[in-house]
Amino acid sequence: MITLGVDVGSLTGKAVVLRDGEILAWEVILTGPDSVETATTVAHAALAKAGLGLDDMTAIVSTGYGRIVVPFAQRNVSEISCHAKGANRLVPGVRTILDMGGQDCKAIRCDGTGKVTSFVMNDKCAAGAGRSMGIVADLLKIRLEDLGPLALEAPGDGVPVSSTCVVFARSEILSYQREATPKSEILAGACTALASRVLGLVKRVGLEPEFAITGGIAKNVGVVRRLERALGVEARIPPEPQIVGALGAAIFARELAEKKAKRGDRGAGERRSSLGEGGSS
Amino acid sequence: MTGPARPPVLDELRAVVRDPATIPRAWKAAGGKVAGVRCLFAPEEILWAAGMLPYPLPGSPEPVRLADAWLQPCTCEYVRNLLDHALDGRLAFLDLLALSNTCDITRRLLDVWPQCMPGTPVHLVNNPQKLLEDGNRQFFLEELRRFQARAEAVSGKPVTPEGLREATRLYDETRALLTELYGLRREDPPRLTGPEAFVAAFAASILPKDRANTLLRRLLDELRSSEPPDRFGPRILVTGSALDDPALLELIEEVGGLVVADDLCTTSRWFAHPVGTDGEPLDALWRMLNKRTLCACTFPTEARFDRILAMVDEFHADAVVQFNLKYCHPFLHESQPLRKRLEARNVPLTILEVGHDRSGFGQLRTRIQAFLEMVEQP
Numbered sequence A: 001m002i003t004l005g006v007d008v009g010s011l012t013g014k015a016v017v018l019r020d021g022e023i024l025a026w027e028v029i030l031t032g033p034d035s036v037e038t039a040t041t042v043a044h045a046a047l048a049k050a051g052l053g054l055d056d057m058t059a060i061v062s063t064g065y066g067r068i069v070v071p072f073a074q075r076n077v078s079e080i081s082c083h084a085k086g087a088n089r090l091v092p093g094v095r096t097i098l099d100m101g102g103q104d105c106k107a108i109r110c111d112g113t114g115k116v117t118s119f120v121m122n123d124k125c126a127a128g129a130g131r132s133m134g135i136v137a138d139l140l141k142i143r144l145e146d147l148g149p150l151a152l153e154a155p156g157d158g159v160p161v162s163s164t165c166v167v168f169a170r171s172e173i174l175s176y177q178r179e180a181t182p183k184s185e186i187l188a189g190a191c192t193a194l195a196s197r198v199l200g201l202v203k204r205v206g207l208e209p210e211f212a213i214t215g216g217i218a219k220n221v222g223v224v225r226r227l228e229r230a231l232g233v234e235a236r237i238p239p240e241p242q243i244v245g246a247l248g249a250a251i252f253a254r255e256l257a258e259k260k261a262k263r264g265d266r267g268a269g270e271r272r273s274s275l276g277e278g279g280s281s
Numbered sequence B: 001m002t003g004p005a006r007p008p009v010l011d012e013l014r015a016v017v018r019d020p021a022t023i024p025r026a027w028k029a030a031g032g033k034v035a036g037v038r039c040l041f042a043p044e045e046i047l048w049a050a051g052m053l054p055y056p057l058p059g060s061p062e063p064v065r066l067a068d069a070w071l072q073p074c075t076c077e078y079v080r081n082l083l084d085h086a087l088d089g090r091l092a093f094l095d096l097l098a099l100s101n102t103c104d105i106t107r108r109l110l111d112v113w114p115q116c117m118p119g120t121p122v123h124l125v126n127n128p129q130k131l132l133e134d135g136n137r138q139f140f141l142e143e144l145r146r147f148q149a150r151a152e153a154v155s156g157k158p159v160t161p162e163g164l165r166e167a168t169r170l171y172d173e174t175r176a177l178l179t180e181l182y183g184l185r186r187e188d189p190p191r192l193t194g195p196e197a198f199v200a201a202f203a204a205s206i207l208p209k210d211r212a213n214t215l216l217r218r219l220l221d222e223l224r225s226s227e228p229p230d231r232f233g234p235r236i237l238v239t240g241s242a243l244d245d246p247a248l249l250e251l252i253e254e255v256g257g258l259v260v261a262d263d264l265c266t267t268s269r270w271f272a273h274p275v276g277t278d279g280e281p282l283d284a285l286w287r288m289l290n291k292r293t294l295c296a297c298t299f300p301t302e303a304r305f306d307r308i309l310a311m312v313d314e315f316h317a318d319a320v321v322q323f324n325l326k327y328c329h330p331f332l333h334e335s336q337p338l339r340k341r342l343e344a345r346n347v348p349l350t351i352l353e354v355g356h357d358r359s360g361f362g363q364l365r366t367r368i369q370a371f372l373e374m375v376e377q378p
């Protein structure tokens, strides 16, 4: 059985093709202004890598903030359930997941099967989310992927940077630049701010190991090390932290197809699940 | 929603909720007087007996504009929205504003309102906040008498014991009809959706009660002869702040939940307790008000939690959503104690902070959907 999971996030679109539980192919692209187009492009890119087409898929599930507009998905599942499901596959024994995406950030607790038992999400502001790191990198004219390692060059927590508002943080960083504060100090400060912001989320759901970090920020060692220090545990980072949600969606697609096959044409009589079918309404 | 046709009278009720101010305006045009009421302790029966139309002051889902000059932006978004209505003339029909001694923001309207809408008298019923106590009777009755005198002075019509008894009977009928209507949601699938039930109750609170009762009776008839909509999903009880907009309930149902019960100041808390016709009418009113521990500003809090748990059982709810209107402190304070009570019974709870202007609904959708998925996965 081959299934597809598509995750339309605020910064990137992700797709995972799954055959009998094994990842066949995956793709990550930048999200364009049109979510339908992003979903279609990333799905076809991942499928092309596997030499397959949409018609070869037994089931397709979408997730991410653009999940409800993916035209070819049979069902949409929240990114919270998908991250738990995907992390459960990639990080054996995972119980707490911190997903740091572009626009928001969530701490999720799950059981041994990858079922969510509780979760919290950040507030509306993008401070504490991936996009704030992009803004910092832009300001300091460095590449996003260099940000984490550079931040680690500072011995301590860096200069203080606002953790509650990206606009404040931006003006603080501008004035540090005028004072010729070393880049590593500013970056360390930005990473500390982000880490302290999301720390509260993890504490609110309660930390139980194994602890995994998913989403784009998991690639930023500056933030990851500071979080580990503050929480006193080692964070497990899946090999491709960005595709965890799409992988979860592909697994949900598989479960959906299996359930459907099992139910056969027994029809409507039983109490159905609202998560069952019903398309990408 | 697809499926069997919905009762036609719902459209009429929806129109009331969509544009509530047409009701008091029509009342005024016919020569009547209108009293705005916030919230549960300025008894509407007294106002009605004095010949006035009690109006529960629904807001509108839009960002606050003018009121921020009068109240801090970190205060109840509903009340600030209401103040906007006062400031831009949308409440020009008010002849009286009747307040209760409840949350700070409601109480402090006593000072702020006259600055924003000079000329409208404001009366605060200084109800005790510790209820279920016989010891407060004399004090509370005195407050009710003062309120009655104020109502009479504004309307120019004296309140007689017969008039008050008549008003009580009318309101009790509304309460009985709404209780019956809400009872239909015990069924699986429920005979009416969460937003439909909300609209019926909220419209009834806005309309003159004789008119409301006619429409509710029609709704009950139409519902009994209609097919229940074929729906499935986790059964949700919604509890929380004053909700004056069905959008949140619609969102919960859109992502697959069935809102089977609501415990809200604008709906079931408002109609939960009948007054009855035993004894002196003012005394009967006191007895009812003394039971209204449903308002988060009153005590004992445990009585309110007991009711929520009883509703979980009665309506077979799978989970509870606590809705906190942005900056509504009374309900935020009880979120964690409520969680403890529900956890002890293994009832999942999610707490949602909701903007009165519907801002942040995108993320809210994700939160609600994830919560329902969590409740539903075996």
Ligand code: SF4
Binding pocket: B038, B039, B040, B102, B103, B106, B241, B242, B265, B294, B295, B296, B297, B330
């Ligand atoms: S809890 Fe409800 S009834 Fe009590 S003051 Fe608040 S809005 Fe009014």
Ligand code: SF4
Binding pocket: B076, B077, B078, B079, B103, B104, B105, B106, B241, B242, B296, B325, B327, B328, B329, B330, B331
């Ligand atoms: S109880 Fe909450 S919603 Fe009601 S008026 Fe007070 S602050 Fe606003």
